[in-house]
Amino acid sequence: MSLFKEITELDKLLHEPARLAIMTALANCASADFTFLQSLTGLSKGNLSSHLSKLEEAGLVKIQKSFVGKIPNTNVSLALTGVEAIEEHWKKLDEMRASAKTWKPEVEKASG
């Protein structure tokens, strides 16, 4: 498959910068709370909620709501499909990065 076609076929749900940061962070811990994800991405509470809802709808993350004392606490962790999806996505990006280094216009013309 041509490099450019691969780029256009990337999973947009995962490739959006904020969601990619959230998924990458979650892949490196058992779970993270809402405050951490907010301080990591720098998003507003509403924006972060919206991104998390999209990821939850796609079955990539699991959201658990609880109380620590009287303060609400939202914990987010990766679902099994999410673990596979983010690993696969980073693998694709790494491969594309490697092939972009050796990319030449003639080769692209011949194959595409």
Add this chain to the structure above:
Amino acid sequence: MNNERRKIEFVTKATGGFRGIPMMLFGIAMIISMILNYITELDSQRKNYAGKDLTISLSFILICLIIFVIGYPKLRAYFRKKFGQTKAKPKTFQTVLECFLYSTPILANGLFNDSIDAARRLPFSLTVLSVSVFTFFLWWFNYRGVTNSILYLSALIFAASFLDWEKVFLSVTILEDYYARTAFYRSVCSLLLGIIYFVMGLVDYQILTKTLKPITREEEVYESV
């Protein structure tokens, strides 16, 4: 892009375990114990060696306990409020390896201190070199792609391992007695390790505070409502 990925990974893992603060506290504890070490050794020259070592070890453990019991919970609560919290993944082989790496210089310091004194004819200091190697591995496993500060620190210590420490000690201390010089040498090794831990803690803290945006008071109130 990969650096950003490494940074996110680093920050997430660091938030689960430590935030640089415990490392800084550990460094401070080592520096204080170095001063105690020096005073104790000077005070008990040519006396019971086992007694001296026990005093040093106990004082170090006591200082660590006092600093961690008093300071750590308060700092952790403060950071949790400001930056949130992550739960670390179950321990893996790499975590065990990292723990081993953190304790290596302390072990090397304890094992080689006396033998280095006996074999000063070497063109380099084994203790200082072991600390340099440790720092390099630490950078490779933890900080590669995140910051090069630890790599520069490792290079600096590597260069320092080729210094003629005996001459350096003689030039900076007026102590003529052999035991006093050995005490000074031991203390400098502890001081070096203390400074390294402190610097690493500081680097961790810098990365975390630069990468994570603290939650403001307004947002805290909004969250609690």
